[in-house]
Amino acid sequence: MNTSSNPVVLKLLPIVAAFAGIYLIWGTTYLAIAITLQTLPPFVSGAVRFLVAGTLMYAWLRSRHAKPLAGVNLIAAAWTGVLLSGIGNGFVIWAQQGIPSGIAALIITAVPVLVLVLDWAFFSKRAPTRMALAGTGIAIAGVATIVMHTHTLSGDVHVIHLVALLAAICGWSLGTLVQKRHANMSNVLSFTCAQMLFGGLFQLSLSIFDAEWTEVDLSRVSLSSVFALGYLIVFGSLIGLNCYLWLLTRVSAPKVTTYALVNPVVALALGAAVLDEKITALTLTAAVLVLGGVALVLFQDWRPSMWLRRKQPIAGAAAIVRGQNDGVGRDPC
Numbered sequence: 001m002n003t004s005s006n007p008v009v010l011k012l013l014p015i016v017a018a019f020a021g022i023y024l025i026w027g028t029t030y031l032a033i034a035i036t037l038q039t040l041p042p043f044v045s046g047a048v049r050f051l052v053a054g055t056l057m058y059a060w061l062r063s064r065h066a067k068p069l070a071g072v073n074l075i076a077a078a079w080t081g082v083l084l085s086g087i088g089n090g091f092v093i094w095a096q097q098g099i100p101s102g103i104a105a106l107i108i109t110a111v112p113v114l115v116l117v118l119d120w121a122f123f124s125k126r127a128p129t130r131m132a133l134a135g136t137g138i139a140i141a142g143v144a145t146i147v148m149h150t151h152t153l154s155g156d157v158h159v160i161h162l163v164a165l166l167a168a169i170c171g172w173s174l175g176t177l178v179q180k181r182h183a184n185m186s187n188v189l190s191f192t193c194a195q196m197l198f199g200g201l202f203q204l205s206l207s208i209f210d211a212e213w214t215e216v217d218l219s220r221v222s223l224s225s226v227f228a229l230g231y232l233i234v235f236g237s238l239i240g241l242n243c244y245l246w247l248l249t250r251v252s253a254p255k256v257t258t259y260a261l262v263n264p265v266v267a268l269a270l271g272a273a274v275l276d277e278k279i280t281a282l283t284l285t286a287a288v289l290v291l292g293g294v295a296l297v298l299f300q301d302w303r304p305s306m307w308l309r310r311k312q313p314i315a316g317a318a319a320i321v322r323g324q325n326d327g328v329g330r331d332p333c
Contacts (some may be wrong), residue, residue, distance in 0.1 A: 015250055021243040022259040027266025029236040030101035031274055033093050035228035039221045042094040043207035045229055050085050050200030053237035057193040069190050076182035077194035083175030085199020085241075090206060091168035098161035100277040105267035107146055107165050109290045112257040113139045114173035116297050119253070123177050128300065135296025142289025145282070176253050185249050192245045196237060258298050261291055 036045045061068030096104050113136050116128055128136070183191040207213060247256045264287065271277035 015247065018243040018247050019259075022240055022247070022256075023262040024266065025235050025240040025243075026259055027105070027263040028270060029232060029240070030096070030105045030263075030267040031270040032228040032231045032236065033096050034101045034271070034275060036225050036232065037093070037097060039225040040229065041207065041210075041212035041215050042097060043090060043203045043210060044212045044216060045225075045232075046085075046090045046093045047200050047204035047207050049229060049232050049237060050089075050196045050203065052200075053233045053241075054193055054196035054200055056233075057189070057196065057238060061190060061193055069194055071187050072190045072194050073182050074194060076178065077191055078198045080175045080179045080182070080191075081195040081198025081200075082202045083171045083178065085196055085237075086202030086206075087171030088168050088175055089172075089199065090203045091164040091171065095161045095165040095168065098158050099165060100271055101275065102264065102268035102271035102277050102279070103146060103283070104165060105264040106283075106287055106290055107143055107162075108169060108172075109260045109264050109294055110139055110143050110169055111173050111176075111260050112294050112297050114169055115176055115253055115257055118173055118177055123181075128297075132297045132300040135293040135298075135300065137293070138296065139290050139293025142286045142291075142293060145286040145289060176248065176257065179245060180248050180253050183245060183249055188246050188249050189242070192242055195245070196241065255298070260294055261298070264291065 033045075058068060092104060092108065099107075116132060116136065120126060120128055179191075179195075244256065244259075268277075268279060268283070268287070272279050
């Protein structure tokens with residue numbers, strides 16, 4: 001079969017590329033955040049990241065359209081900006097002042113579980129399957145293990161850092177579902193641009209409230225922190241976030257959040273290799289619980305017979321492209 005001329009394959013390739021982007025890029029951002037925090041305050045770096053990324057994106061959109069934000073629901077963009085870029089990302093940055101990058105990534109893995117619960121309670125009202133409920137319980141047990149033994153895993157940790165990380169999970173999960181309702185293929189780039197700007201402004205307000213700008217000494221900012229921040233702007237926001245939000249217009253939210261199964265593995269490996277973060281038996285046990293539970297949630301409708309349907313791969317791909325699998329509990333892509 002000539003895949004280069006097959007319309008389904010051609011439509012599927014951007015989806016695969018976008019998934020690869022969030023799978024790999026976002027796994028590396030935890031390390032980049034840790035390096036940035038070495039000489040830059042958390043909310044200052046987060047504000048710069050999203051304001052610069054949003055401004056660059058606006059300039060690009062403005063070169064293509066006279067009114068790049070026309071048709072964008074700015075109220076919805078503001079809400080999702082605060083929830084995703086503001087709380088979801090900003091609180092992760094702030095929490096990493098006291099929590100290793102790999103452990104933070106493991107806790108964030110619980111996002112698909114919370115997306116499932118929030119979707120069930122407030123959005124689709126679709127009850128999860130027994131497998132999903134079992135996965136939720138296992139994942140929660142894994143997160144609880146990490147939270148209760150954080151001192152053992154990473155030394156002195158203030159409770160406020162854990163609270164901030166849990167708040168980030170809530171913000172990102174809710175923002176994902178709200179975004180799903182308001183962004184579509186025709187306005188996703190403009191919506192993302194507005195969302196990043198609002199998220200950047202929210203983090204800027206937090207940096208002012210926390211008096212972080214008084215701590216900024218440009219002469220002491222390291223080159224590695226500057227490069228790490230640049231990486232976060234280009235890859236974490238302009239590429240990674242756009243891939244994530246674009247996927248939400250094409251694929252169900254639970255499927256998009258499968259990135260949570262890959263990111264912790266990348267983050268743990270990089271944290272250990274670059275920052276000498278320790279990986280203990282307890283860390284691995286908690287990782288197995290969290291990743292196993294999340295896998296049950298994400299693949300709750302999987303059946304062994306699916307692997308036997310060898311004559312229908314293109315039909316399945318077409319369903320994904322058309323966006324028919326748009327709810328929690330549908331067949332995994």
